[in-house]
Amino acid sequence: MMKVGIIGCGGIGRLHANAYSKVPNTELAALIDFDLERAEKLAAEFGGRAYRSIDDCPEKLDLVSVVTPPSAHYKIVMDLLERRIPVFCEKPITMEIGQAKEIVRKSEETGVPVGIGFKMRYEPCFVKAKELIGEIGKVFAVSAVKNQPYTEDPARQWIKNTGCMYELSVHDYDLIDYIMDTKPVRVRAKLGYDLGWKREDQAYLDVEYENGVIGQLMSSYSTHTAWTGYDIALTFVGEKGYMRVERPDRIVLNTDQGYRTVSVEPIGGMDIFVVQAQKFADTLEAGRAYHPDAADGAVQTILIESANASHLENQTIELC
Numbered sequence: 001m002m003k004v005g006i007i008g009c010g011g012i013g014r015l016h017a018n019a020y021s022k023v024p025n026t027e028l029a030a031l032i033d034f035d036l037e038r039a040e041k042l043a044a045e046f047g048g049r050a051y052r053s054i055d056d057c058p059e060k061l062d063l064v065s066v067v068t069p070p071s072a073h074y075k076i077v078m079d080l081l082e083r084r085i086p087v088f089c090e091k092p093i094t095m096e097i098g099q100a101k102e103i104v105r106k107s108e109e110t111g112v113p114v115g116i117g118f119k120m121r122y123e124p125c126f127v128k129a130k131e132l133i134g135e136i137g138k139v140f141a142v143s144a145v146k147n148q149p150y151t152e153d154p155a156r157q158w159i160k161n162t163g164c165m166y167e168l169s170v171h172d173y174d175l176i177d178y179i180m181d182t183k184p185v186r187v188r189a190k191l192g193y194d195l196g197w198k199r200e201d202q203a204y205l206d207v208e209y210e211n212g213v214i215g216q217l218m219s220s221y222s223t224h225t226a227w228t229g230y231d232i233a234l235t236f237v238g239e240k241g242y243m244r245v246e247r248p249d250r251i252v253l254n255t256d257q258g259y260r261t262v263s264v265e266p267i268g269g270m271d272i273f274v275v276q277a278q279k280f281a282d283t284l285e286a287g288r289a290y291h292p293d294a295a296d297g298a299v300q301t302i303l304i305e306s307a308n309a310s311h312l313e314n315q316t317i318e319l320c
């Protein structure tokens, strides 16, 4: 039985706590938050003991989920790697390229795994899309359209300093790489700041990928729509036709074989976090390499920071 800790006991920390409480080979041991009341609340609901800091926890932890706001990830992840504790870090890995690369280096050097919370890789419509993409032949273009509601929340003001690329679309960017088994090499971006935040609430990216595919990726927050799970559509265009993936439950294929729709049973909400936690725990237990890992996370930080630079400098940026 692996003893698990969670650092960051807010909205998504609760979903991680619920997940580990349902995974048979894990046991929730430590709920950690500098707001102790939040940690105590989760401990009362899911088990384990509440602490203000990992330094106060006397138990040896076998795995820790990092579920704080993104700006706190780097310091906490590096500390866990120093302690030789496997880490599961929520997306995005960091908001600085140098920090992301340091985590990759430290994980490689110590041999301590870092998994990244790109949970949408486990959603059935994207699992199915990866299976079906061969039907459209060689892909030459992809588009992503993402829109999610934003509701004012005094406890989550950090989103205004994080922006829609890191908070919403980092999932889409990762899915595109995952489904096509490629990564971005070049980006040109225009960002929008209509809501008056420090970081963008809209992002329009033209991306070139290693496999030659051109991507047009759109991301936005809306203050007027409701959360339904129908927040993203990815369209892949290939030599034999196109595949449109409509989260959460439908894929449209229009190819030289004809037009069809494929329905999938969605797994969403809290349950997808259980699937993700089970995969990470099983992979750790088996001593296998887990993906998405720190390097997969770093690719997205590099893309997003390069998109920021592209917007500011009004030029195409080569990814480093």
Ligand SMILES: NC(=O)c1ccc[n+]([C@@H]2O[C@H](COP(=O)([O-])OP(=O)(O)OC[C@H]3O[C@@H](n4cnc5c(N)ncnc54)[C@H](O)[C@@H]3O)[C@@H](O)[C@H]2O)c1
Pocket: 007, 008, 009, 010, 011, 012, 013, 032, 033, 034, 035, 038, 067, 068, 069, 070, 072, 090, 091, 092, 117, 118, 119, 155, 156, 166, 167
């Ligand atoms: N995978 C997903 O679908 C998904 C969805 C939303 C958010 N997220 C990610 O999850 C993470 C957390 O988001 P959230 O919505 O739960 O945020 P939140 O604001 O609801 O909770 C964050 C918690 O972390 C605590 N915290 C902050 N800094 C800390 C530190 N240094 N040490 C200990 N505790 C600290 C805060 O007190 C708070 O309780 C972010 O990285 C976010 O991008 C992932």
